[in-house]
Amino acid sequence: MLGMPLRRRLRLFVATVTAALLALLATGTASAIQPRGITDEAHLMNDLFWIVTIAGLVVFGLVGAALVYAMIRYRRQNDELPPQFHGGGKIEAAMVGVPVLIVIGLFTISMIILVQIDDKAQDEAxxxxxxxxxxxxxxxxxxxxxxxxxxxxxxxxxxxxxxxxxxxxxxxxxxxxxxxxxxxxxxxxxxxxxxxxxxxxxxxxxxxxxxxxxxxxxxxxxxxxxxxxxxxxxxxxxxxxxxxxxxxxxxxxxxxxxxxxxxxxxxxxxxxx
Amino acid sequence: MATVAVPQLSGYHRPAVLDWIMTVDHKRLGILYLYFTLFFFAVGGILALLVRTQLAVADNSFVGNDAYNQIFTMHASAMLFLFIIPVWAGFGNYLVPLQIGAADMAFPRINALSFWMLPPAGILMFAGFIVDGGAADGGWTAYSPLAQQTGVGMDMWIIAVIVLGMSSTIGAANFLVTMFRMRAPGMTMFRMPIFCWTMLVTALLQLLATPVLAAALVMLFIDRNYGGQFFDPNGGGNVVLWQNVFWFYSHPAVYIMILPGMGIVSEILPVFSRKPLFGYKAFVFATIGIGGLGFSVWAHHMFTTGSVLLPFFGFMTFMIGVPTGVKIFNWLGTLWGGSISFPTPMLFAIGFVSMFLIGGINGTYSAAVPVDFALHDTYFVVAHIHYVLFGGSVFAVFGGLYYWFPKIWGRQLNERLGKLHFVLMFVGFNVAFFPMHMLGLDGMPRRIAVYADSAGWEALNMLSTGGAFLIAVSMIPFLIAVVMAFMRPKDQPDDPWEANTLEWATTSPPPDYNFDSLPPVRSERPLFDARHGDEAH
Known part of the structure; x- marks a missing residue:
């Protein structure tokens, strides 16, 4: 970010702040509403809820910031044709790799918690x-x-x-x-x-x-x-x-x-x- | 003097109405599809306003409990079966032959049959409101045994949905043959416009999944009318069987409802970024991947039945996030480094990307099985499907209408009214549906006609209702723009947007036979190539 011209840095700043504010707003409302739960099992599920929420907000914040940034930074300013970039191997591999990592991580955590809450009752319950x-x-x-x-x-x-x-x-x-x-x-x-x-x-x-x-x-x-x-x-x-x-x-x-x-x-x- | 009867070649003109009824032209059929589906979008929208009015305040008695169940059932049925699924057939009918450089669909008469099955089905479904016992009221999911209890309106609904399914199945076969057999010279599969690819995968899903729904509906009809016991445990049947078969269709159906919308957005973003779609092949494979995975996630609608292999369906559901994530990257990469302008179609396309992003993220909550235990069948899920199907699909429908309006009707929709439409709809949509996340977290179940004041849900519901009416208001500038456009002469050039694909290589609107001549097809952007030659490769 240091080498960028001031205007660009400003745009990046605006985009980041917008996304962060939205994320903060969503977190605030969610924590105000989401009941914590009154059972051991609910507490575990609540933990998972927050893990998913944080992962979701990070994704939303990053993608949202990139979207807002691109819309401001790359708006049409003249008739010159921009570079015709079709994509590339490394970026496309990352396009698959990043979601795979997020998804496998979230799945693993959900299954661990599922096993914990799915304990069957003792006979004397x-x-x-x-x-x-x-x-x-x-x-x-x-x-x-x-x-x-x-x-x-x-x-x-x-x-x-x-x-x-x-x-x-x-x-x-x-x-x-x-x-x-x-x-x-x-x-x-x-x-x-x-x-x-x-x-x-x-x-x-x-x-x-x-x-x-x-x-x-x-x-x-x-x-x-x-x-x-x-x-x-x-x-x-x-x-x-x-x-x-x-x-x-x-x-x-x-x-x-x-x-x-x-x-x-x-x-x-x-x-x- | 003898007179000889000369056969007259030009004396008889069919009245215009007959011309429309008897047409087998894919463009006219496409337009009929669009009129039909937009009509039912309005009907479904009015039903939605009734739902939101009832829920605006606690303990409301605006409509009774029975009427409420019919209203929300028919809202969903109209929106899904009579609007969003056939609206893609409308766009597809108009655009696929043009985009691949063909003169028409492969089977024009079957194409007409596909369309003309829709009006009787729509009338039959809605005629339920005038029969004893009212319209179908078991939800669009028609869960058995509840669906066994309701009146004859349910039977009418079943038959209507079977007919609609037949229409979409034969339509799908038509699209597949058209795309496989009738592409212009030079147009390889990987040079097909991305909208065609999404229609192709959609058609495959329809061909494979819709007959399963028909089978389920026939079983339900037999159970209801002839003493069948497919879903009756007392007769050896299984209640959950209905859900398995129903969702085996209806989950792929969710992709039937969204993939062509993704295709439309992927046509619009490159044109107004003046760049190619970023990662065309990745997008195609992601679309195929969503289609394939779509068949292995149906039971995530059934996590709380206690009879589902949770780890498998949880895993497959998470996996859907991968091709979906790829698409988000495709769209971001297309914007990145572009030269972006923001006419109305572009606003709707970016609206789609941002709202679909939220619809993807709030979907992961349901994939995380233990979280789904809490959120399933609450307003959180209602929020999710509307972020996908309204924030996604409906924004794509309007993006597509603004984008192709000059091609289809030869006239431009007013830009200022279009932007006003977008802003009102975008704000109204979020005001209507974002609070539903909170209501769901706070425990409000879906499909309830009333809630107690003590539940504390009134403020958010009132807000949501306000948003719903704002969406309705947003249709006013759209309708004014349409009326204004039709009052003007057809003045649009072949290619008003500097677009990429072949439909812009002919007049607006195109002649009956579509093309006088085709430009050479050497990439997925033949018109770009024609404009810029080799300067940009």
């Missing part, structure tokens, strides 16, 4: 049976499959069933792996929790499953992400991540309400409402 239907959700808990605080002798299932007008709440404990089994009997739905940074489809005729470990308590809005008919947009639900004892108390209360007293053989939570 709490399992939640999710059934999607037109147009709401059912969340079912088997009393002998409640994770760290399970009574293997307990029997029965409690379920939360929503309606389009009354969104159901999915209770889950914090800091332990939770496995979701996804089923549908009518059309395809998709279980999408924004703060998990994850979705998986509910497909008639097959059972899909995934496991997450939530690290933050609170209410998180979620909804169906696969077009499923008239009231697709109303197929919303809330994920309520709570401490373990609060979860146990909720289970006990629901069991008492749905199955009658004594359904739970033993529990650390309080029974009844």
């Amino acid at each position: 709490l399992t939640i049976d999710v059934t999607g239907f037109q147009f709401s959700w059912q969340f079912a808990y088997n009393l002998n499959d409640l994770g760290t605080n399970t009574d293997p002798n307990a029997e029965g299932t409690i379920a939360v069933i929503g309606t389009p007008a009354n969104d159901p709440i999915l209770y889950m404990p914090v800091d332990e792996p939770v496995e979701f089994l996804l089923k549908s009997n009518d059309v395809i739905h998709s279980f999408y929790v924004k703060d998990f940074l994850y979705k998986l489809d509910l497909i008639p005729g097959r059972v899909n499953s995934f496991t997450v470990t939530a690290r933050e308590t609170g209410d998180f809005s979620a909804q169906c992400a696969e077009l499923c008919g008239t009231n697709h947009a109303l197929m919303r639900f809330t994920v309520r991540v709570v401490e373990r004892d609060e979860f146990d108390a909720w289970v006990a209360a629901e069991a008492a309400r749905q199955l009658g007293d004594g359904a739970l053989v033993s529990t650390s939570g309080t029974q009844g409402d």
Whole structure:
């Protein structure tokens, strides 16, 4: 850049600054919006999101700067024909080589992260049976499959069933792996929790499953992400991540309400409402 | 005195309307394609404005949920099947024979058949709005089993898409034979204009992929009407099978929708940079590469089904970035060191390059499988396809219209109105679609008719709606420019732009038979050679 005449340097400067500002703007808005995620898996996915974003912004910045620079620097100033350059071996090899390197790098990183988040749940993990239907959700808990605080002798299932007008709440404990089994009997739905940074489809005729470990308590809005008919947009639900004892108390209360007293053989939570 | 009946040779003139209906001239058919597709661009655009009006504010009740599903389904169907795919057939019909120095397409009558299959299909598809149950409302992807539940409008949609597919399949065969058999003397394959190359690869994709879509649609039709169980797990069928077969067509179809646009841009950039296309052969091989890889990435639309070999499809999807990156280099290298002027076609071409760059970068998010888990089926993906298909393809359509308008209609579109059109459309496009990235990151799923106020998506949606209406406003200067042009006499010379390819070696518009004589073809730029002789080689 040092040997260039001042005007050229100025143009390069303008192009670079424009591209940098655009990139900065995009980064700013993305970081303001992109949820960080509340699960271990989401944190990994968020890392990958930023790797892809940074790679994308570098490419955008460089190509954008080159484009703006070329438009200013090489605008038509006289009728003289510019050198008729058709291309060349080395540059064309670079044209292929640079994208290959970027692409293989990004692919490798994505696969490493994919393997990490795809760990299957341990058998003892709490399992939640999710059934999607037109147009709401059912969340079912088997009393002998409640994770760290399970009574293997307990029997029965409690379920939360929503309606389009009354969104159901999915209770889950914090800091332990939770496995979701996804089923549908009518059309395809998709279980999408924004703060998990994850979705998986509910497909008639097959059972899909995934496991997450939530690290933050609170209410998180979620909804169906696969077009499923008239009231697709109303197929919303809330994920309520709570401490373990609060979860146990909720289970006990629901069991008492749905199955009658004594359904739970033993529990650390309080029974009844 | 006996009279003898003399056969009259000049007494009967066919009315002009009949002339247009019965024509087998590739140029007239090309113009018919352009009128037809631009009409449906307007229809699809109006549907888009309805979508954006509904989404402008939270909890809106401007249209009902059922109507909304029909509107966005028909918006996509019109834009993809009735506008963007056939509009390339329009440009291709008009330009390919001229660019390769031929008198017409190889099969002119089949060419007419290809076109005349479109209007009945378009009418059939849109007649869904007046039948019981309304138009198709399962999305343009028509996922089964949802597509089994809807009314007769869905059957009309299926038949319409099959007919449109037949039109594009036989059209593709016609283009291939034309380009392989009817090139002018001296025009080797590697001297063919780059737009022809992109049409050639597009035609190959159509020929190989479209019959697969027809098969899928026939299966869906049987499932819906005759108790077939191809996609019904209760009868031993498989729900995901539909997605596999559908995307096996529809992903190559994305390249069917963009490659000719790349071709148009690669015609315009060299002319207004006054340089050859940088890396012509690399561009050709990249186009073929995109076509080939296009057949191995379909399941990246299905990463969240849980029944996809993720590493393979993730890898192949990333690989598409390589030939795409090559093309970006082609275009940059063409501008670099040039002598660049900025008439309206050039503005649209550069608009294409910059917007397609964004559409390429935001596509890598979906190739990175774990990121796709978050972004799939959200507005981020809606942003991506519009950066590719609007920022890409539609900008190329308008670039092509401004560029070839003098050739096709013998008149020039007003430059000031053209520039105003470009600026409004470029700004409107980015205002409409850039916020969708943020909405997707913030968790707004696509295809929802309403969203709650508490979701916090209203401000960005309102902004996006404003952008959509700005795009609509940008059409006003374009239409004024067209009307003004048609009020003027045909005054354009053969080659108003100092262009490179053979269509500029004849009058504007060309005669029925295209050429009185052809210049010698010794490179991919015969007109440049004729203008500059040996001075520049």
